[in-house]
Amino acid sequence: MATIATRVVEGLGLGHAKLHAFSPKHPSPFLGKKLRSQSLSLPSKKAVSNLVCAAGGGFFNLVHDVFLGVGVGLPCTVMECGDIIYRSTLPRSNGLTLTAPGAILALGALSYLWATPGVAPGFFDMFVLAFVERLFRPSFKKEDFVLGKKLGEGAFGVVYRVSLAKKPGAKEGDLVLKKATEYGAVEIWMNERARRACANSCAYFVYGFLESSSKKGSEYWLLWRYEGESTLTDLMLSKEFPYNVESMILGEVPDLPKGLERENKIIQTIMRQLLFALDSLHSTGIVHRDIKPQNIIFSEGSRTFKIIDLGAAADLRVGINYIPKEFLLDPRYAAPEQYIMSTQTPSAPSAPVATALSPVLWQMNLPDRFDIYSAGLIFLQMAFPSLRTDSSLIQFNRQLKRCEYDLVAWRKTVEPRASPDLRRGFELLDLDGGIGWELLTSMVRFKARRRTSAKAALAHPYFDREGLSVLSLTQKLRLQLFRTTQQDYGEAAKWIIRLMAKSGTKQDGGFTEAQLQELREIQPKKKGNSQRNALASVLRLQRKIVRTLNESMDDLNRRRKSLWWSRWIPREE
Numbered sequence: 001m002a003t004i005a006t007r008v009v010e011g012l013g014l015g016h017a018k019l020h021a022f023s024p025k026h027p028s029p030f031l032g033k034k035l036r037s038q039s040l041s042l043p044s045k046k047a048v049s050n051l052v053c054a055a056g057g058g059f060f061n062l063v064h065d066v067f068l069g070v071g072v073g074l075p076c077t078v079m080e081c082g083d084i085i086y087r088s089t090l091p092r093s094n095g096l097t098l099t100a101p102g103a104i105l106a107l108g109a110l111s112y113l114w115a116t117p118g119v120a121p122g123f124f125d126m127f128v129l130a131f132v133e134r135l136f137r138p139s140f141k142k143e144d145f146v147l148g149k150k151l152g153e154g155a156f157g158v159v160y161r162v163s164l165a166k167k168p169g170a171k172e173g174d175l176v177l178k179k180a181t182e183y184g185a186v187e188i189w190m191n192e193r194a195r196r197a198c199a200n201s202c203a204y205f206v207y208g209f210l211e212s213s214s215k216k217g218s219e220y221w222l223l224w225r226y227e228g229e230s231t232l233t234d235l236m237l238s239k240e241f242p243y244n245v246e247s248m249i250l251g252e253v254p255d256l257p258k259g260l261e262r263e264n265k266i267i268q269t270i271m272r273q274l275l276f277a278l279d280s281l282h283s284t285g286i287v288h289r290d291i292k293p294q295n296i297i298f299s300e301g302s303r304t305f306k307i308i309d310l311g312a313a314a315d316l317r318v319g320i321n322y323i324p325k326e327f328l329l330d331p332r333y334a335a336p337e338q339y340i341m342s343t344q345t346p347s348a349p350s351a352p353v354a355t356a357l358s359p360v361l362w363q364m365n366l367p368d369r370f371d372i373y374s375a376g377l378i379f380l381q382m383a384f385p386s387l388r389t390d391s392s393l394i395q396f397n398r399q400l401k402r403c404e405y406d407l408v409a410w411r412k413t414v415e416p417r418a419s420p421d422l423r424r425g426f427e428l429l430d431l432d433g434g435i436g437w438e439l440l441t442s443m444v445r446f447k448a449r450r451r452t453s454a455k456a457a458l459a460h461p462y463f464d465r466e467g468l469s470v471l472s473l474t475q476k477l478r479l480q481l482f483r484t485t486q487q488d489y490g491e492a493a494k495w496i497i498r499l500m501a502k503s504g505t506k507q508d509g510g511f512t513e514a515q516l517q518e519l520r521e522i523q524p525k526k527k528g529n530s531q532r533n534a535l536a537s538v539l540r541l542q543r544k545i546v547r548t549l550n551e552s553m554d555d556l557n558r559r560r561k562s563l564w565w566s567r568w569i570p571r572e573e
Ligand SMILES: Nc1ncnc2c1ncn2[C@@H]1O[C@H](COP(=O)(O)OP(=O)(O)OP(=O)(O)O)[C@@H](O)[C@H]1O
Pocket: 151, 152, 153, 154, 155, 156, 157, 158, 159, 176, 178, 203, 204, 224, 225, 226, 227, 228, 229, 231, 294, 295, 297, 308, 309, 310, 311
């Protein structure tokens, strides 16, 4: 009887501790002597406590036992349960035995928790770092500032250079203040996240609060350190570009002959800094969605380019994929997909659930590739002076769309009748065996999945100083690896299927004609017209219901989320 119980318990995937707890007071005479004397006596304290914990859903014990193979854990086929008769072969009740499947499970769980956008670092950031930061960071109020020059005005806010009233000694205008509408809440959230995760990638965020005493109604006030006066647009529109950037980065004008090689090096440096900033943002789960030269500022303090304006960003670690209906992504730099998450992806649930699912959603959608496309267009503008104005970029976008977003096809159409300016751009990208062109084409692609990530782009040999001609063996291998990861495997799969279908014989494998015929027969037969129409209407209705449900969920989530964002933002009455 007890043997059956043992099997049942094992079959249920419970370890020996449960068996102890369920054993009868008086063991059956059928059981071995040793088992009777050692295992089936009165339930031990540990067994009882394990039972209570398991029954009460003792989370800690469950996790402990699954990974360490002691107590309530995996079935005996997987964990060490000892000999069924001679229980003395069992591991000591309080000994820790790390089983191989347990170790694999633990490794798997750890890699999941640390995979982009980082579930574990996310919880640490939200519940520890954010909390500690709030305790120790200085806070400000409206009266602390003296407004200076207006730096910009967008649809959702006005930006001023300001100085601190209380500190007359402070350098004049050493801060930047944005008075923003309701969307300022998202921007505060994103800036605080970026400051904790990658302070060097974005303009340094100082403080953000809700100011409600203004006559115009509530406004969010956001404060940054003043980084400098030039954005990449300002620098690119100068005739001196890219040499004007070189002197800013180096702090002096180098005495070298001007030419393509030198320009290429400067553009390389700018692209490296931009990709570095993007990689840091993406690694923490933030997608900017509005990468353009106007939102890249040159920081005079660190002599590097930094990202500004996180107002349209999405935080995919906690599921803030928020974009107000009236907010239009800049069509000049937006990737063709427009959405960073598939429109089929259901709205993000509550923050903890969204956080737990974030690695899966990230891998399904690769939302970071949206920014990569925009960065690719910036690369293109730096290489081709004739594409730096708005009108020429818009025209280029039209041409690219006509070429189905295939840069190689675009090159084929424009190169034969290219202006000297355009030809010079191709020459620059073709230096070192066309390695710059290769990187560019891996960034500007129609399918997000086929675009490179910021991390992979940074590892591209384009960024190795000496160029392709003197690549070491490891660098060549890296380039080969990069090219392999850039292949369209959809096409490869189709090719293999075609090959299988063509070469199929009983000897060589693949599909034989007879099998193909069978497959054809499995395919659904065409339905009659009326039936098809009815089916189409049902499908349309179903799609409409799903869309309506998604939209209402979006609305609800947005309201709920705006509540939990506001909870974190200090208010100034
Ligand atoms: N940290 C900073 N240091 C120096 N200048 C800054 C900083 N942040 C913003 N600026 C300046 O303010 C301008 C507007 O900033 P930002 O793009 O964030 O505002 P915005 O209201 O979103 O504008 P837009 O809608 O035009 O993008 C920038 O173009 C830049 O010149």
